[in-house]
Amino acid sequence: MAKTLLQGGIVLTMDEKIGDFKKADVLIEGDKILDVKPNIEADGAEVVDATDMIVLPGFVDSHRHAWESVIRNVGADWSLQKYLGSIYYGNIGSRRRPEDDYIGNLLGALEAMESGVTTMLDWSMIISRDHTEQMIKGLQDSGMRAVFAHGCPGDGDYWNGESVVENEADVRATAEKHFSSKDQLLTMGLAIRGPEFSSWETSEAEIRLARDLDAVCSMHLGFGTWGGAARSIEKLNKAGLLGPDLNFAHANAVSAEEMRMLAEKGGSISVTPEIEMMMGHGYPATGLAMENGVKPALGVDVVTSTGGDMFAQMKFTLQAERSRVNEKQLAQGEMPGPPLHISARQILEMATIEGAKALRLDHKTGSLTPGKQADIQMIRTTDFNMFPVNDPIGAVVQCAHTGNVDTVYVAGKAVKQGGELINVDRTRIRRLADEARNSIFEQYGNPDELWLL
Ligand SMILES: [Zn+2]
Numbered sequence: 001m002a003k004t005l006l007q008g009g010i011v012l013t014m015d016e017k018i019g020d021f022k023k024a025d026v027l028i029e030g031d032k033i034l035d036v037k038p039n040i041e042a043d044g045a046e047v048v049d050a051t052d053m054i055v056l057p058g059f060v061d062s063h064r065h066a067w068e069s070v071i072r073n074v075g076a077d078w079s080l081q082k083y084l085g086s087i088y089y090g091n092i093g094s095r096r097r098p099e100d101d102y103i104g105n106l107l108g109a110l111e112a113m114e115s116g117v118t119t120m121l122d123w124s125m126i127i128s129r130d131h132t133e134q135m136i137k138g139l140q141d142s143g144m145r146a147v148f149a150h151g152c153p154g155d156g157d158y159w160n161g162e163s164v165v166e167n168e169a170d171v172r173a174t175a176e177k178h179f180s181s182k183d184q185l186l187t188m189g190l191a192i193r194g195p196e197f198s199s200w201e202t203s204e205a206e207i208r209l210a211r212d213l214d215a216v217c218s219m220h221l222g223f224g225t226w227g228g229a230a231r232s233i234e235k236l237n238k239a240g241l242l243g244p245d246l247n248f249a250h251a252n253a254v255s256a257e258e259m260r261m262l263a264e265k266g267g268s269i270s271v272t273p274e275i276e277m278m279m280g281h282g283y284p285a286t287g288l289a290m291e292n293g294v295k296p297a298l299g300v301d302v303v304t305s306t307g308g309d310m311f312a313q314m315k316f317t318l319q320a321e322r323s324r325v326n327e328k329q330l331a332q333g334e335m336p337g338p339p340l341h342i343s344a345r346q347i348l349e350m351a352t353i354e355g356a357k358a359l360r361l362d363h364k365t366g367s368l369t370p371g372k373q374a375d376i377q378m379i380r381t382t383d384f385n386m387f388p389v390n391d392p393i394g395a396v397v398q399c400a401h402t403g404n405v406d407t408v409y410v411a412g413k414a415v416k417q418g419g420e421l422i423n424v425d426r427t428r429i430r431r432l433a434d435e436a437r438n439s440i441f442e443q444y445g446n447p448d449e450l451w452l453l
Pocket residue numbers: 063065123220249301302
């Protein structure tokens with residue numbers, strides 16, 4: 001099997017047992033990481049010079065609605081309520097043709113990979129079986145590792161607190177057709193409405209369906225004005241349903257007791273700090289989670305309103321959490337720190353290994369561990385915003401951006417090299433994305449006198 005040696009880089013493995021290296025090599029064989037240490041001898045391996053690179057795991061985005069890439073930045077000034085009202089309930093989201101979902105997901109995945117994301121959970125909004133097929137094809141054609149979280153239509157019938165409408169037949173058919181094997185880049189999840197956007201019986205049935213399919217089960221939960229009073233995690237716990245396969249996006253307003261239930265029974269939190277702060281979900285739950293024994297994962301969520309890279313999410317997460325604690329100290333007449341609350345390393349863990357755990361893929365990805373899949377990114381240190389490197393963790397979390405991501409491997413295959421995505425026809429993708437955007441807004445109308453360029 002072909003071997004590739006990434007030679008002489010600063011290596012951040014994000015594996016506690018292996019640690020970090022000022023200078024080391026990473027040996028890839030086929031789709032796997034074979035070894036990580038200084039001075040690896042590998043006769044016959046293709047050698048990639050990593051001397052001016054920080055080598056680390058690809059990011060894991062645990063929560064994104066990928067199709068929305070074709071309507072990106074329509075909602076820079078949208079609140080959550082405006083977003084939900086504009087996208088769901090028969091509005092923009094329901095005007096998609098199947099081919100729009102193909103390019104939406106392909107573009108969303110390419111955007112993510114360009115910025116160093118190698119694994120993403122696509123929280124989908126399904127209109128029909130044809131749409132499902134095209135969404136899956138878009139992810140497949142991108143070459144990314146992804147959890148396709150099968151959702152339901154955005155219609156009002158589906159999205160109200162009493163909804164009992166189910167789509168079990170579609171879910172099972174999709175599982176059978178595409179996900180009979182776990183030994184592939186694309187694995188299956190369920191994107192369910194959960195107890196705050198459907199009836200309790202529906203939630204319970206959908207959680208059981210996900211378990212029957214051995215699929216990670218993700219839901220939006222515990223935010224907004226209703227998220228605190230709902231006490232959904234407590235209800236799930238009482239019903240014996242909490243478990244490590246449940247993933248909760250946002251969870252801004254859940255109680256400390258509920259976080260401790262998660263710590264005890266399992267279940268992950270996906271913090272999407274940028275859109276939570278801008279759209280009104282609530283303050284990011286990072287500190288609440290960590291103080292009660294839960295390490296969150298991170299996500300971009302919606303590129304209708306923000307950019308699509310994890311660098312921004314890491315910075316927002318760190319700054320929001322520091323600011324929360326600093327403000328408390330300042331209010332008591334004390335200067336914050338030292339040391340400052342929460343570390344850049346913890347944030348990088350959230351963007352890598354904690355994301356992999358949340359998606360139940362940590363046996364495959366999230367750290368540079370021999371035996372795991374070779375999902376790797378290399379960040380250039382020759383760029384003006386990166387050198388001299390004095391603290392590589394700080395450099396990645398606080399300084400780097402998508403333009404510094406030189407090389408990305410997914411399962412040992414290079415998808416970005418020399419700062420450019422490989423084998424991507426940019427002209428074709430742009431044309432298809434424009435056509436999708438035009439088709440959607442020709443049907444829906446122009447919501448806010450957008451320029452639609
Ligand atoms: Zn979401």
